Amino acid sequence: MHISRLHHVAIICSDYPRSKRFYTEVLGLPVIHETYRAARDSYKLDLALPDGSQIELFSFPGAPPRPSYPEAQGLRHLAFGVADVQAAADELKAQGISVEPLRVDEITGQRFTFFADPDGLPLELYESA
Structure with missing residues (x-):
């Protein structure tokens, strides 16, 4: 395969x-x-x-709701690659979307943040080089 x-x-x-x-x-x-x-x-x-x-x-x-956020077994979150995580987070905030503070991946050094869709599904913005 x-x-x-x-x-x-x-x-x-x-x-x-x-x-x-x-x-x-x-x-x-x-x-x-x-x-x-x-x-x-x-x-x-x-x-x-x-x-x-x-x-x-x-x-x-x-359909039943998600059992917990975000540590339930199964899919933890969906990550979207973006060129500039701060700019993308600012766009979301401008539309009334709550965005967590930016963090840095301790392994890759890349910046990332989390937000949620209307059902609370955890979504991530990950800065891609």
Whole structure:
């Protein structure tokens, strides 16, 4: 087996219109395709990332909330690479998004910070060289 790259990350949200606005307008991710599945009363929104990977945003009625933040077993957080983490954090703050203070990765020396999507999913901005 040869894994070439991350293809997509799937996220289940509690409020589809609110999360769609967050990922498309606040984070600026372009929509690839949006599907409403009547049999499931569910939306699936495919969003593009610049490297070709995608985020799949799902809505499922009655989906349980995340058990804890962020140390539950499973996916801990989703990290986005940015050229300037301070500038990206400032953009989020200007849109009313709470952003943690910047930190420095003790192994790589790169700056990073955390924020959350509308459902509290931990998201990270990581400064890529």
